[in-house]
Amino acid sequence: MGNVEDKSSPGVSIVIPTWEGKELLRRFLPSVLKAARVCGRPWEAIVYDDHSSDSTVDFLRKHFPQVRVLRTKVRRGFAGASNAGFRESRYEIVVLLNNDTDVDEHFLKPLLDHFENENVFAVVCKCYDWDGKMFRDGGKIGEFKRGFFRIHRNYDVEVRRIDSSEPYYSFHASGAFSAFSRKKLEALGGFDELFVPFNWEDADLSYRAWKRGWEIHYEPTSIVRHRPNTTVGRFRKAYVKAVSRRNRLLFIWKNLSDVDKLVQHCLFLLFQSMLAFLRLDLTHFASLGMAIAKLSGVSKARREEKMRIRRSDTEVLSLLRDCYQRPEVVIVE
Incomplete structure (x- = not known):
């Protein structure tokens, strides 16, 4: 050692x-x-x-x-x-x-x-x-x-x-x-x-x-x-699913900074919630509630990170997309 x-x-x-x-x-x-x-x-x-x-x-x-x-x-x-x-x-x-x-x-x-x-x-x-x-x-x-x-x-x-x-x-x-x-x-x-x-x-x-x-x-x-x-x-599968959905929301709310993408997220989240209501998808609302409960922590982290951003969301995704399109790269589904 x-x-x-x-x-x-x-x-x-x-x-x-x-x-x-x-x-x-x-x-x-x-x-x-x-x-x-x-x-x-x-x-x-x-x-x-x-x-x-x-x-x-x-x-x-x-x-x-x-x-x-x-x-x-x-x-x-x-x-x-x-x-x-x-x-x-x-x-x-x-x-x-x-x-x-x-x-x-x-x-x-x-x-x-x-x-x-x-x-x-x-x-x-x-x-x-x-x-x-x-x-x-x-x-x-x-x-x-x-x-x-x-x-x-x-x-x-x-x-x-x-x-x-x-x-x-x-x-x-x-x-x-x-x-x-x-x-x-x-x-x-x-x-x-x-x-x-x-x-x-x-x-x-x-x-x-x-x-x-x-x-x-x-x-x-x-x-x-x-x-x-x-x-x-x-862990129970239902719990894992709820935590994963919650954390996907936390990731977006904390890190997404391009205005057009934020608007798109809000619209699709509203649409998903309407579908979940019709389907009685309780896991969706459980994960949404768990994410909302952490909004104060998300807001604080978002403010701190905003001051250090050097690339926009679009710039990051474009840089990555150029890599995926190289001829020797094979996408594995």
């Missing part, structure tokens, strides 16, 4: 937030440590336990003494545990992984090389399912249609067709398998805990970075394996 206190040194801090994840860490943490040992840089691994009840802390201290193990005093959710890990990191590049992320032995070097460009905020890996066969995530496509952001489509680039003369952009950097500039994380304040317990916090962080003039890259040669919702899947 790295033990250098100089936070500007060219090393890497690997941060893994976890909740009730002892068995997942037993399975996947060894691949992370193996990759760290061969990355050619000073490194440290931090596991931040989010107040689990499954003896994760004791297990890690016994079986993985090279890992710094820390624990929240109360349950803080993914964003809170990740932010706590960011604050403890010693090095300028922070790699954030889920506790169920398995990594290729040499996944780190391609990620870390991007940070030679001082304008890079984050870099996201290519992700397959645990079996290594099914493509899960690549560069994230961000679109604004019918008053809402669509952010769940992916694109990929065949390795033999990669054009290294220009970076491949991603709308956001997944909190499950991405590298970040620690200085820029600090400038952004980390994940916004308005989005606790989960979903859209990584999109919010990334979009704020884009609007401040920074970049998020996709690195198709950095390979990981991950299965979505291993932790989130422990």
